[in-house]
Amino acid sequence: MCSFLGETNRLAYVAEGLTRLNDWQELMKYQRSNGSLFNSPSATAAALTHLHDEKCLEYLSSLVKKFDNAVPTIYPLDIYPRLHMIDNLIKLGIDRHFTEVIATTLDDIYRSWMQGSEEIFLDPACCALGFRLLRMNGYEISSDALANFDKQENILNSMSDINSALELYKASQMIIFPNEPVLERIYDWTRTYLENELVDYALKHPYASLERTESRRYIENYNVDNISLLKTSYRYFNIDNRDLLTLSFQDFNKCQAIHREELDYLESPFPPDLSDARISWAQNTVLTTVVDDFFDFAGSMEELLNLIELIQRWDEHSTIGFKSKDVEILFYAIYGTTNDLADKASKQQGRCVKKHLIDIVRTPEQAVETQEYNNLFMHVSIIGRLLNDCVTVAREGAQGKLNSVSLAIVHGRGAVTEKEAQEEVTRLIESHRRELLRMVQQTKGSVVPKDCKDLFWKMSKVLHLFYMGDDKYSSPHKMVSAVNEIINEPILLPPYSKLD
Incomplete structure (x- = not known):
């Protein structure tokens, strides 16, 4: 390279x-x-x-x-294969089996990064991939390291450029600070370049994806032969793609069987060993939808205030009473689901977490009073709210309801078009997405566990998927193929991909 x-x-x-x-x-x-x-x-x-x-x-x-008598096409070629291996493990959905070796490898690559390794900084694909993996895993590195690649003319005109440009495009999504002009410039030219090269999927789905659907797609199109084109064809000697493919194939189908046992709940950001968490997530997602609709149009002001007071009193709710049967049904659904989750969590954590669940779910003891959790919830909630507003503005307008897009038009007093309002809301979404990503990657001063923070990031990707182009959340049939890929359709590898 x-x-x-x-x-x-x-x-x-x-x-x-x-x-x-x-x-x-x-x-x-x-x-x-x-x-x-x-x-x-x-x-x-x-x-x-x-x-x-x-x-x-x-x-x-x-x-x-x-x-001795033979030499490789390129030497040394050490850092990129290791980065490529980690990226493969993540894409195949089996990285959780290799957490220790991944952490050790990234520590080693971070040292090379800080030492200014030529193998990293003179190759755009290696530099971009290293930047993305290191930043995504909480290493503090500057985007200025990519400054040599912030213009299109700095990339050669060959097929290998597409891979380099795609890696740079992915790296440009890692903006977490207000002033990162290098990543902004890389985003601008790589997007144009890749559009010209018809790299359509990666451009349309930078955040809108589920990990298991991405893993399935990668498994089904995996390069078993493990051959790259440098000056001549080259096979990475320390990567056995057939073993990785077999493991990922078996792991995917095993996970699929677990998902089917969970009453066909939609795929979620939890690993296979957290079935209770997955089910609780699905239950609370349904409750959130019902409560949202109740506050939007189903409940009267008297009913809404009644429900709020019932939740505030919680175990003392019997002293208040219900203003309607709908309020009673909704409250007991929230009450029962939350208490059930609290019982399961208490068994796992060895302490009562019910009080925290009533307020907002918080896991570690030292994080109970931290603002960090509130901010994580705030950013992912705003992202979901604004994404929904962008694709439902016409429907809600016909129903006589306002949202952030229509409010921007109203406040513009005729000077703001719907397109301009959409663009402004999109900028707000991007701002909150970047801040959420920064918080997820943050290590210094963070008391929220990384695994927990990752759930917020993965949830934001699910929200992007639901509201990419239109409102798939209100139209479940549009998600049928994605659900079937995860739940009902095992991966069937072609004969040439199978091991003997």
Whole structure:
């Protein structure tokens, strides 16, 4: 893999094939600290032939000692394969089985990052992938490291560019601070570039996805042969894709069986061993929908105030009474579900959490009074509310109801169009999404467990999926194929993908 700095660099990368057409002295500006040109033995050997450079000789001599009569296409090539392996484990949905080795590997790569490793910073795909995985796992790194790749002309014009541009595009989604212009510029040019290259799915679904559907898609299209094109075809010697495919295939179908046992609840962001959490999540999602509708149009003001008072009194609700049968049914649904969840949580945690559930769910003891939980809930709730408003403005307008989009139009007093109001709300969504991501990745000063924070991020992705383009939450039939992929349809690998 070479540093991607334009047409001149591309020619330099294949310098051994151009012989006398090269300005060899000029090409030596690409020499790395290990003496090589682009970590390429063939390009370095050509430079040695023409210039008799001592550092080139040292690099090639070290390869001969290490590999005897044969050398790899690229050397060293260590960091990118390890990053690629971690990314594969995540995409295949089996990363939870390798948490310790992933953490150790990322620690090692972080050290290389802080030391300014050429293997990372001279290759856009490696740099972008490393940035994304490190930042997503809470490592404090600056986006300025990607500054060399913030313009389209810094990427070569070849098929490998699509992978590099796609990695850079994904990295640009990791904006967590108000002022990260490098990532903004990378987002702008990579999106345009990938649109021209018809990389449609990744552009339309940057956040709108479920992990298990993504895993299924990746498993079904997995590169078992594990061959990459560098100067020649190259197979990563330390990655056995067939073993990974087999494990991910078995893991997916096992998880699917567990999901079916859970009464066909929709796929959720919980791993297979947390069935109670998954069921409670589904129950509370249904309750949230019912309560939302009750407050929107079903309940009178007297009923709404009655329900609020009942919840505030909780175990003393019998002293208040119910204003209607609807209030009674809804309160007891909330009351029973919350108490049931509290009983299950108490068995797991060894302490009573009912009081916290009545207020808002909080897990660790030291986090009970923290504002961090409130902020996580606030951001994901606002994201869901605004996403819903964007796709339901016409329907709710016909019903005589206002939402954030229509309110922006009203407050504009005729100066704001619906499109402009939609764009403003979209900017608000992006702002809250970035702040949510920052909080999820934050380690210093955070008392909320990472696993718990991840649920908020995954929930925001589910919300994007439901409200991508239209309101799929109110139209369940539009989600049938996604549900079937997770719950009802086992993965059937093609014959050439199966192990003997």
